[in-house]
Amino acid sequence: MIQLNRVTKYYDGVSALRDVSFLVDKGEFVFLTGPSGAGKSTLLKILFCAERADEGQIIMMGMNVFRLNPSSIPYLRRNMGFVFQDYKLLPNKTVFENIALALKVIGTPHGDIERRAYLALKKVGMEMKRHLRPPQLSGGEQQRVAVARALVNEPQVLLADEPTGNLDPESGHEVFQLFRDINMKGTTVIVATHDMEMVKKMQRRIIAMERGRVTDDGKQRIPRPGSGDATGQGKRAQ
Numbered sequence: 303m304i305q306l307n308r309v310t311k312y313y314d315g316v317s318a319l320r321d322v323s324f325l326v327d328k329g330e331f332v333f334l335t336g337p338s339g340a341g342k343s344t345l346l347k348i349l350f351c352a353e354r355a356d357e358g359q360i361i362m363m364g365m366n367v368f369r370l371n372p373s374s375i376p377y378l379r380r381n382m383g384f385v386f387q388d389y390k391l392l393p394n395k396t397v398f399e400n401i402a403l404a405l406k407v408i409g410t411p412h413g414d415i416e417r418r419a420y421l422a423l424k425k426v427g428m429e430m431k432r433h434l435r436p437p438q439l440s441g442g443e444q445q446r447v448a449v450a451r452a453l454v455n456e457p458q459v460l461l462a463d464e465p466t467g468n469l470d471p472e473s474g475h476e477v478f479q480l481f482r483d484i485n486m487k488g489t490t491v492i493v494a495t496h497d498m499e500m501v502k503k504m505q506r507r508i509i510a511m512e513r514g515r516v517t518d519d520g521k522q523r524i525p526r527p528g529s530g531d532a533t534g535q536g537k538r539a540q
């Protein structure tokens with residue numbers, strides 16, 4: 303579903319990502335962890351085609367992202383949801399309009415937009431504030447709207463960058479429940495987070511990064527049915 307092969311990205315001659323390789327299967331739930339500056343956001347932005355890698359190969363949903371014609375980016379994004387670290391909501395549009403727009407750009411029939419946008423906002427507990435604009439919301443509320451926007455199109459791939467960074471533990475927990483639910487329905491989920499408590503609780507694959515490199519990939523650690531690896535201490539993928 304998502305395959306990275308020796309992906310390298312430079313900013314002003316300094317590498318933010320260095321030889322990053324991994325494979326994420328369809329339907330997997332993966333955490334990206336690592337200290338500030340490790341390259342997590344850079345990696346997610348490259349997957350979302352908001353940044354371009356300088357070297358390496360990326361295949362996503364059968365498309366060669368590295369060689370992707372810019373005109374194909376909207377097509378790829380139709381099947382993706384993204385929660386940005388800084389939300390990126392449109393400040394002049396209401397909460398409702400922010401969500402509705404995400405549906406409109408993928409060609410959702412007009413009659414369905416209102417119902418689906420309302421349901422998505424309800425999932426994150428923001429339906430009562432749908433007529434407000436983002437600057438009128440707290441950071442945590444904006445974050446929940448950003449989560450609703452990423453989920454509303456039921457994407458094949460959900461990329462989330464610190465989606466609970468501004469939430470209290472309870473709201474953070476609810477967001478991870480939503481991610482788990484959407485993952486159970488088949489969406490591949492990749493979440494960058496510092497919330498190690500949640501990472502431990504969720505018991506999913508962890509790709510750890512440091513200074514632009516993958517330092518640990520727990521791909522093989524979770525025992526698979528029939529693998530005979532009852533200890534869960536299998537070989538590392540990297």
Ligand SMILES: Nc1ncnc2c1ncn2[C@@H]1O[C@H](COP(=O)(O)OP(=O)(O)OP(=O)(O)O)[C@@H](O)[C@H]1O
Nearest residue numbers: 313314318336337338339340341342343344345387
């Ligand atoms: N637009 C940019 N221009 C120059 N350097 C950048 C840019 N974006 C990121 N970097 C650099 O790339 C490196 C990785 O940054 P990135 O934002 O991917 O880290 P991160 O793992 O997401 O950190 P955090 O946990 O703080 O969000 C950092 O050293 C950062 O300074």
Ligand SMILES: [Mg+2]
Nearest residue numbers: 342343387463
């Ligand atoms: Mg980041």
